[in-house]
Amino acid sequence: MTPAERRSIIESVSVTPILIEDGPLLNMQGVHQPYTPRSIIEVVTVDGTTGLGETYGDSAVLAVIEQFATHLPGRSVLTPNDLWALAAEVLRPDTVPAKLVENAPGHNIFGDNSMLKLHSTVVSAFEVAFLDASGHLLGVPVHALLGGKVRDRIDFAAYLFYRWDAHPQPDAPVDEWGAALDPEGIVAQAARMIELHGFRSLKLKGGVFPPDEEIAAVTALHEAFPELPLRFDPNGAWSVETSIRVARELEGMIEYLEDPCLGRAEMAEVHAATGMPLATNMCVTDFGEFPEAVALDSIQVLLTDHHYWGGLRATQQLAAVCNTFGRSLSMHSNSHLGISLAAMVQAAACAEGDFHACDTHRPWQTEDVITRPHRIVDGAIEVSDAPGLGVELDRAELARLHERWKRSDVRDRDDVAAMQVKDPTFVKPAVPHW
Incomplete structure (x- = not known):
């Protein structure tokens, strides 16, 4: 194993749920809530190199990516191809509740839900973190x-x-x-x-x-x-x-x-x-x-x-x-x-x-x-030419937004519920609506 390969081994993974402010933007399904959930991923290698990822923060996705994260220590950030095989191995119909397959990949997308889409959502979140860490290890941008x-x-x-x-x-x-x-x-x-x-x-x-x-x-x-x-x-x-x-x-x-x-x-x-x-x-x-x-x-x-x-x-x-x-x-x-x-x-x-x-x-x-x-x-x-994604985590802001998440009961984006605050009679429109 080369020195770079040794330094690429993952020592720890963290997933931090946060709530961010969102404006009252209207769409077919209602209105954005005052706060929306996101998840911030940190993959840390044995030499302290950190790779960052970001994805949805809804409760269904959060549960799956937290489950997936436990299988990553000991693996190399230089091998993002392995994420697909790992997802197929650990995220199966018998290990993932059916409601997560139904809810996790959709996010207001009207395509058919499937285990493949669940895997795609999870792999994407960690592939970005792997590539960011790899870029820092090798001193090159993700591109x-x-x-x-x-x-x-x-x-x-x-x-x-x-x-x-x-x-x-x-x-x-x-x-x-x-x-x-x-x-x-x-x-x-x-x-x-x-x-x-x-x-x-x-x-x-x-x-x-x-x-x-x-x-x-x-x-x-x-x-x-x-x-x-x-x-x-x-x-x-x-x-x-x-x-x-x-x-x-x-x-x-x-x-x-x-x-x-x-x-x-x-x-x-x-x-x-x-x-x-x-x-x-x-x-x-x-x-x-x-x-x-x-x-x-x-x-x-x-x-x-x-x-x-x-x-x-x-x-x-x-x-x-x-x-x-x-x-x-x-x-x-x-x-x-x-x-x-x-x-x-x-x-x-x-x-x-x-x-x-x-x-x-x-x-x-x-x-x-x-x-x-x-x-x-x-x-x-x-386009940044800095190593990795070219961004640095603001830990004070991450902690502040995570604390907001902990104090709040908002766990999912729900445009219909947000609209019902103003109009209790509102229901999600059937499509086609016009």
């Missing part, structure tokens, strides 16, 4: 471990949301964004995003109001910023018929329509009827779902997410598949912090092919667990 970057900066889109001015819960965190509930509010939000971060493309999260109201907002954005690529995501809220009507009305205004309806066959019908490019992070969520989408011509843009696709190397594999079948790639976002964002940037840097600006919730987040949170300048983040 070097992935074969080298093909771009030096990663473009992001301004992620626009309908939102309230404040959460209805007492003592909830506040921010300075204000309400955006109509076209004027959305345009003002976009203008501020552009002023703060220089975004050069826009995305609106829809599915909140009837389609004609949201068409008006998209139209207003196009008129206010005609030079910027614009995309629209109603989160599968519409029927095929509504999707076709909206796609036709928005022709020439948007670069693509994301998940207007649910289902690969349904998406294919919309594309065939309109010619509108369609994107998804809902109807294709693992490699097994990709062949049918290609055969049906369901999508033209795939939004990957390393958190549930299986990690950074899986993202590279997906880029190769997309290239082979003439599909473009982008990246889905959740309420992530700096570790996840750093991993996204490193993966995007190595994904060859046609790559659209990525999603990010980062401008909405007021907290972080890294010492130097990322800055989006001219709509992009520069």
Whole structure:
């Protein structure tokens, strides 16, 4: 065993659940809660080298990654391929409660749940930590471990949301964004995003109001910023018929329509009827779902997410598949912090092919667990060449956010329950909703 191999052996693994502030952002399923859970992973080798990972913090995922973490000491961070075999060995139907298989991989994604998706979620969380630690051991950035970057900066889109001015819960965190509930509010939000971060493309999260109201907002954005690529995501809220009507009305205004309806066959019908490019992070969520989408011509843009696709190397594999079948790639976002964002940037840097600006919730987040949170300048983040992910854990912030988790009873993200605080009669809308 070489010196580097000896130093790569894992001595300890910790998983720290935290709660982070989240704004009152609206979506088809309700509204974001004042706080949302995340999990921070630390993998420490025998010489003290630390690798960081970040993933969902919902109780189902937390239970599984804590279970998985106990099997890692004694293994090498230089062998992330082994994580898949280990997941198959220790996370089986007889060792994982059925409700965890049902709940853990989904996270508002409408693809079919399975043990494979559970494994992908777990492997991704620890693969990132392994790669970060390996980068520090070898003195190279993660993108070097992935074969080298093909771009030096990663473009992001301004992620626009309908939102309230404040959460209805007492003592909830506040921010300075204000309400955006109509076209004027959305345009003002976009203008501020552009002023703060220089975004050069826009995305609106829809599915909140009837389609004609949201068409008006998209139209207003196009008129206010005609030079910027614009995309629209109603989160599968519409029927095929509504999707076709909206796609036709928005022709020439948007670069693509994301998940207007649910289902690969349904998406294919919309594309065939309109010619509108369609994107998804809902109807294709693992490699097994990709062949049918290609055969049906369901999508033209795939939004990957390393958190549930299986990690950074899986993202590279997906880029190769997309290239082979003439599909473009982008990246889905959740309420992530700096570790996840750093991993996204490193993966995007190595994904060859046609790559659209990525999603990010980062401008909405007021907290972080890294010492130097990322800055989006001219709509992009520069790819770090520092060892590993290029980020350092802020232990004081980690402790503060973990203490919040311990004091709170919030253990899962629940947009429906958050909406019911303001409207007790609210129920999760059936889809298609319009």
